[in-house]
Amino acid sequence: MSGITLVSNRGFTLEGQTGQDAPLNIRGMTVSYGQMPAVYSIDLKVKSGSIFGILGPNGAGKSTLLKAAMGILPVVSGQISFFGKPLKEARHQVAYVPQRTSVDWDFPATVYDVVIMGLYPSLGLLRRISKSDKAKVAESLSKVGMQDFSDRQIGQLSGGQQQRVFLARSLVQQADVFLLDEPFAGVDAATESAIMLVLQNLQAEQKTIVVVHHDLSTVTTYFDHLFLINRQSIAYGPVGEVFTKENLTKAYGGKLGSTQLGTIGL
Amino acid sequence: MLWSALSLSLGYNATLVTLGSSLLGAAAGMAGTFLYLSNKALISDAISHATLPGLGLAFLMARGFGWDERQLAILLTGSAASAALGLYFVTLLTQKTRLTQDTAIGCVLSVFFAFGVVLLTIIQTVPGGRKAGLESFLLGSTAGMLYSDALLILILSLFTTLLLLVFLRPIKLITFDASYGETLGFSSRRVEILVLFVALAVTVLGMKIVGLILIVALLIIPAVSARFWSEKVDVIFLISAGFGMISGYIGSTISAISPSLPTGPIIVLCSFGVFLTSFIFAPQRGILAVALNHHRFQKTVHLTQGLLLVAQGQSIYEPKTHRLLRRLGYVRADGVATEVGNSMAAKTLLNERRWSHWNKLVRDSDQFDDQTVFSLMDIEKKLTQDQINMIDQGLVQKQQGQV
Ligand SMILES: Nc1ncnc2c1ncn2[C@@H]1O[C@H](COP(=O)(O)OP(=O)(O)O)[C@@H](O)[C@H]1O
Ligand SMILES: [Mg+2]
Numbered sequence: 001m002s003g004i005t006l007v008s009n010r011g012f013t014l015e016g017q018t019g020q021d022a023p024l025n026i027r028g029m030t031v032s033y034g035q036m037p038a039v040y041s042i043d044l045k046v047k048s049g050s051i052f053g054i055l056g057p058n059g060a061g062k063s064t065l066l067k068a069a070m071g072i073l074p075v076v077s078g079q080i081s082f083f084g085k086p087l088k089e090a091r092h093q094v095a096y097v098p099q100r101t102s103v104d105w106d107f108p109a110t111v112y113d114v115v116i117m118g119l120y121p122s123l124g125l126l127r128r129i130s131k132s133d134k135a136k137v138a139e140s141l142s143k144v145g146m147q148d149f150s151d152r153q154i155g156q157l158s159g160g161q162q163q164r165v166f167l168a169r170s171l172v173q174q175a176d177v178f179l180l181d182e183p184f185a186g187v188d189a190a191t192e193s194a195i196m197l198v199l200q201n202l203q204a205e206q207k208t209i210v211v212v213h214h215d216l217s218t219v220t221t222y223f224d225h226l227f228l229i230n231r232q233s234i235a236y237g238p239v240g241e242v243f244t245k246e247n248l249t250k251a252y253g254g255k256l257g258s259t260q261l262g263t264i265g266l
Numbered sequence: 267m268l269w270s271a272l273s274l275s276l277g278y279n280a281t282l283v284t285l286g287s288s289l290l291g292a293a294a295g296m297a298g299t300f301l302y303l304s305n306k307a308l309i310s311d312a313i314s315h316a317t318l319p320g321l322g323l324a325f326l327m328a329r330g331f332g333w334d335e336r337q338l339a340i341l342l343t344g345s346a347a348s349a350a351l352g353l354y355f356v357t358l359l360t361q362k363t364r365l366t367q368d369t370a371i372g373c374v375l376s377v378f379f380a381f382g383v384v385l386l387t388i389i390q391t392v393p394g395g396r397k398a399g400l401e402s403f404l405l406g407s408t409a410g411m412l413y414s415d416a417l418l419i420l421i422l423s424l425f426t427t428l429l430l431l432v433f434l435r436p437i438k439l440i441t442f443d444a445s446y447g448e449t450l451g452f453s454s455r456r457v458e459i460l461v462l463f464v465a466l467a468v469t470v471l472g473m474k475i476v477g478l479i480l481i482v483a484l485l486i487i488p489a490v491s492a493r494f495w496s497e498k499v500d501v502i503f504l505i506s507a508g509f510g511m512i513s514g515y516i517g518s519t520i521s522a523i524s525p526s527l528p529t530g531p532i533i534v535l536c537s538f539g540v541f542l543t544s545f546i547f548a549p550q551r552g553i554l555a556v557a558l559n560h561h562r563f564q565k566t567v568h569l570t571q572g573l574l575l576v577a578q579g580q581s582i583y584e585p586k587t588h589r590l591l592r593r594l595g596y597v598r599a600d601g602v603a604t605e606v607g608n609s610m611a612a613k614t615l616l617n618e619r620r621w622s623h624w625n626k627l628v629r630d631s632d633q634f635d636d637q638t639v640f641s642l643m644d645i646e647k648k649l650t651q652d653q654i655n656m657i658d659q660g661l662v663q664k665q666q667g668q669v
Contacts, residue, residue, distance in 0.1 A: 067445065070445075070448070070449045071448060071449065072445045072448045072449065091449075091450070091451050094449070095449075096445075096446060096449040098443065098445050098446055102443070102445060103442060103443045104442075107303065107441070107442045107499070108303070108493065108496065108497050108498055108499045108502055109442065109497075109498065109499055110497070110498060113498065113499070114442070117438075117439050117442070117443075117446070117447075117450075118450075120435050120436070120439055120450055120452070121450050121451055123435065125432055125433065125435060125436070126432065153497045155497075169446075173450075
């Protein structure tokens with residue numbers, strides 16, 4: 001399973017990069033809650049410097065895929081590497097942005113408190129928070145347009161603001177690859193474009209961005225590469241090749257009406 | 267008497283007991299903060315009830331080996347071991363079966379407690395067992411507490427407090443967002459075990475002073491009370507420690523003055539007093555503040571709506587609004603606006619126009635803050651003079667456009 005081309009068990013070809021140092025490389029990954037696999041035998045190689053979309057219907061295993069890649073969930077089988085190294089050695093290069101709804105926003109914390117959590121690995125247990133640490137937090141907050149909200153209680157944020165805070169928390173990590181789970185779910189239009197701008201700026205800095213996504217209408221404008229999943233790999237490659245009616249029907253099955261396909265121009 | 271007790275001059279032993287109770291209270295308040303914030307308050311009840319069989323077995327074993335069966339360290343070690351076993355069963359039942367955590371806690375708690383009660387009954391029937399004083403572990407008693415016991419509690423409370431302080435960052439992180447914490451390299455399992463370990467230590471240490479039935483109160487009530495006073499977890503953590511400390515201090519002092527009063531219930535009642543005070547008087551979250559804020563808000567709504575009607579020359583039908591405007595001298599009894607009323611109305615209308623223009627400007631831009639886009643607030647206090655000038659220019663242009 002090495003070299004330029006990978007052949008997955010489903011029989012289609014994965015145009016990989018040469019070398020094994022892709023920002024994220026998943027081989028034969030199966031993750032399961034109990035007996036039924038939530039994702040099955042996934043092969044995935046994320047191209048360096050891309051904005052990479054992971055697309056599939058509800059319950060397709062997109063969040064599971066990200067969580068397993070990040071070591072939050074155990075895998076039944078498969079290998080995961082970041083830049084050719086196991087996660088343990090590449091942790092400082094990888095930032096994860098969980099689904100906004102995965103935490104209790106009534107937790108007593110301010111925006112600042114949440115964002116500085118991204119610096120905990122470098123702060124360790126007891127190191128004092130320095131001026132430059134605070135500056136990093138302020139810089140990340142201003143990148144997402146939240147500089148005036150530093151002292152705001154997180155329970156008082158709107159959905160879009162919560163998402164920006166999560167993004168800011170990942171930005172302070174100064175990672176090389178970012179994995180975001182549904183960053184556009186339930187956010188306002190202003191936030192969606194602000195987040196997309198941040199991601200594009202990251203791409204301009206040679207960073208790699210992996211985004212779990214659900215809105216078909218924005219796929220072609222947001223992503224350059226795409227991975228279609230419905231528990232198993234459906235298709236993989238440049239957006240232009242993957243985002244086709246056949247593939248979408250394969251991934252979404254009956255859930256996708258012809259009107260929906262019509263509105264996205266397929 | 268009271269003063270000498272409060273000022274810790276009631277003798278070396280009593281002083282040590284009071285210090286021990288205070289530090290235990292602080293440790294319980296700290297550990298409880300994280301149990302409460304991660305919705306695990308009930309687990310401390312499982313821990314405390316699961317100590318009982320260990321207590322009885324430790325007593326019997328010590329006697330069998332011919333040790334001093336009333337040595338606190340021996341009894342607490344036994345209690346800790348059986349509480350740990352109880353915790354393990356709760357975790358096992360929750361993970362391996364479809365039982366929810368509260369159900370698992372209910373099962374483990376009752377079975378362990380039943381077993382413990384049977385053991386204690388047996389101990390009472392063996393010769394000399396009646397004097398064991400194990401009942402005092404149920405409701406706590408500082409009467410006749412040994413110097414070495416108090417010292418043990420003091421030192422271990424200090425240790426658990428330090429442990430929590432050292433690991434504060436990972437604990438906060440995992441309590442708020444365990445998955446994310448994992449991706450940063452912090453083990454959520456280890457942090458959970460740490461918090462449970464501290465809760466277990468506090469429970470076991472508290473058995474002698476507060477008693478195992480009421481220790482859950484000492485873990486949870488200070489944290490819940492502290493939540494009323496702050497929105498920052500660090501601050502809540504410290505306030506909760508302070509509340510626990512005060513309760514332990516006052517409770518053990520009262521109990522030192524009149525040794526017939528049970529220490530545990532007194533400490534818990536003190537902490538309930540702290541809770542009640544917080545519940546009523548805390549700024550922002552206390553019920554008084556909430557009621558006051560609601561009243562103020564309602565008044566603002568009525569005032570704004572009423573003045574807008576005045577500005578548009580319409581009648582005010584809502585009696586409450588009418589009464590309010592009359593009381594403020596903005597309208598006369600017949601409903602006609604006074605001079606002050608008219609100028610206030612003009613002001614309100616301008617505020618409303620400025621806000622609605624601002625809303626249009628920001629709706630599609632990135633300058634958003636859904637806290638301030640209501641005309642109930644004075645725009646001059648929310649926006650800068652430059653922004654208001656810009657809005658006013660826009661309003662002027664709009665008017666010229668309409669003409
Ligand atoms: N904690 C869990 N326990 C059991 N099943 C789960 C759990 N989380 C997700 N699943 C199941 O795994 C499947 C994939 O879930 P998920 O990865 O969240 O999908 P997606 O993010 O694509 O909507 C779903 O069928 C879901 O019901
Ligand atoms: Mg999901």
